[in-house]
Amino acid sequence: MDLHAFFEIHAPRLDTPQALGDCLRQMVQAGLDQLPMPGSGQTLERWQRLGRVASQDLGLCKLYEGHTDALATLHELGAPRPAPGSTWGLWAAEPPDARVDVHLADGQAILTGRKAWCSGAAVVSHGLLTARDEQGAVQLVAVDMHQPHISVSSHGWEAVGMRATASVEVTFDQAPATCIGRPGDYLQRPGFWHGAIGIAACWHAAASRLGSYLQQHCSQREEPHAQAHLGAVNAALYSASCVLRECARRVDENPEADAQLLARQARAHIEACAEQVIQHVGRALGAGPYCQNPHFARLSADLPVYLRQSHAERDLQALGKLVALQPDTWWPL
Structure with missing residues (x-):
C-alpha cells in the first residue's frame, strides 16, 4: 500500500493528539514509514513522500517526519533496529x-x-x-x-x-x-542537515496544496486579479521545487559532504516562497475557504506555525555568516 491508497482508505479526523498517534501507528504497521535513507540515491523520493503526508495534514506530518527522521538518525549512528511497530x-x-x-x-x-x-x-x-x-x-x-x-x-x-x-x-x-x-555525533553527522531540508520539503508541499485551491478556482472562472496571484504562486513554487530537486541531487551525489550551507540556503528560500503563497492565496480567494473549507482552513492555520521551525532572522544571520566565509561568492550560473 502506498500513501495515496492509505489516505483513500483511512480518512480519520486528525484533530486530537490521540487521533494523530493512532494514524501514525497505522502507517507504521502498513510499512509506510520505511522511506529511502537520505543520500541513498533516492533522496528526492523520500522528500516527495514526506510532502504527500504534509499535503494531507501538517499535524500528522509533524509526527511522521519526526518518526522517519528518528529512524534515519538511528540508522546513521549505527543503533540497533527499532522494535517492529514502535513509533x-x-x-x-x-x-x-x-x-x-x-x-x-x-x-x-x-x-x-x-x-x-x-x-x-x-x-x-x-x-x-x-x-x-x-x-x-x-x-x-x-x-x-x-x-x-x-x-x-x-x-x-x-x-x-x-x-x-x-x-x-x-x-x-x-x-x-x-x-x-x-x-x-547528532549535530556533526551529515544527516542532520539532510533532515533539515526534509522539513523544508514539507513546507513546500503544504504551500503547494494551498496553491492548488487557487489553481482550481482560476480554472473555473476568469478573474484577472486571481490569475495574477496564481502567477505569483506558480513562480514561487516552481523555484522552490527546483531548489529541492537540486538539493536532492547534491545530497545523493556526495552524501558525506557538509550540507549546512546547502540546507540553510534551501530553507531560507522555501520559507520565503511558502509565505508568499499564503499571502497570495488568501488575497485571491478571500474569507470563503478559511471559513467553509475544513482542509484549507486547517492547513492555513497550521502552516504558519510549522514554518516557525525556522528561526527567521537568526537563521538568515547564520546563513550570511557562512556565505561571508566562502571564497569569491558571486552566484554564477
Missing part, C-alpha cells in the same frame, strides 16, 4: 529554561530534567532526544516513553495551528535511557 518522536530543542541531563550509573544512562517542544510525546512509544552529558556535550539518547520515571505535561500548549501535535514538555526523573552514538 518515535525526535526532540532536539534546547531553550535556556528546559534542559535534560544524562549521566551514567553502573553503566546505565539516566535522564533528569525537562525537555520542551516534544511533539506527540503522549502518543509515541519511544523518544529520541538530545541531552547534556557531564561535560556539557550534546548526547543523543533513546528512551521508552512507557515508564513511571517520565511524565508528559497536559497543559501549556495553547496553539490553534498545529494544535493536535500537543508539543508539550516532558519531565524525566531518573529515567533509564540508551546513549546513541558518541557525544556530539
Whole structure:
C-alpha cells in the first residue's frame, strides 16, 4: 500500500493528539514509514513522500517526519533496529529554561530534567532526544516513553495551528535511557542537515496544496486579479521545487559532504516562497475557504506555525555568516 491508497482508505479526523498517534501507528504497521535513507540515491523520493503526508495534514506530518527522521538518525549512528511497530518522536530543542541531563550509573544512562517542544510525546512509544552529558556535550539518547520515571505535561500548549501535535514538555526523573552514538555525533553527522531540508520539503508541499485551491478556482472562472496571484504562486513554487530537486541531487551525489550551507540556503528560500503563497492565496480567494473549507482552513492555520521551525532572522544571520566565509561568492550560473 502506498500513501495515496492509505489516505483513500483511512480518512480519520486528525484533530486530537490521540487521533494523530493512532494514524501514525497505522502507517507504521502498513510499512509506510520505511522511506529511502537520505543520500541513498533516492533522496528526492523520500522528500516527495514526506510532502504527500504534509499535503494531507501538517499535524500528522509533524509526527511522521519526526518518526522517519528518528529512524534515519538511528540508522546513521549505527543503533540497533527499532522494535517492529514502535513509533518515535525526535526532540532536539534546547531553550535556556528546559534542559535534560544524562549521566551514567553502573553503566546505565539516566535522564533528569525537562525537555520542551516534544511533539506527540503522549502518543509515541519511544523518544529520541538530545541531552547534556557531564561535560556539557550534546548526547543523543533513546528512551521508552512507557515508564513511571517520565511524565508528559497536559497543559501549556495553547496553539490553534498545529494544535493536535500537543508539543508539550516532558519531565524525566531518573529515567533509564540508551546513549546513541558518541557525544556530539547528532549535530556533526551529515544527516542532520539532510533532515533539515526534509522539513523544508514539507513546507513546500503544504504551500503547494494551498496553491492548488487557487489553481482550481482560476480554472473555473476568469478573474484577472486571481490569475495574477496564481502567477505569483506558480513562480514561487516552481523555484522552490527546483531548489529541492537540486538539493536532492547534491545530497545523493556526495552524501558525506557538509550540507549546512546547502540546507540553510534551501530553507531560507522555501520559507520565503511558502509565505508568499499564503499571502497570495488568501488575497485571491478571500474569507470563503478559511471559513467553509475544513482542509484549507486547517492547513492555513497550521502552516504558519510549522514554518516557525525556522528561526527567521537568526537563521538568515547564520546563513550570511557562512556565505561571508566562502571564497569569491558571486552566484554564477
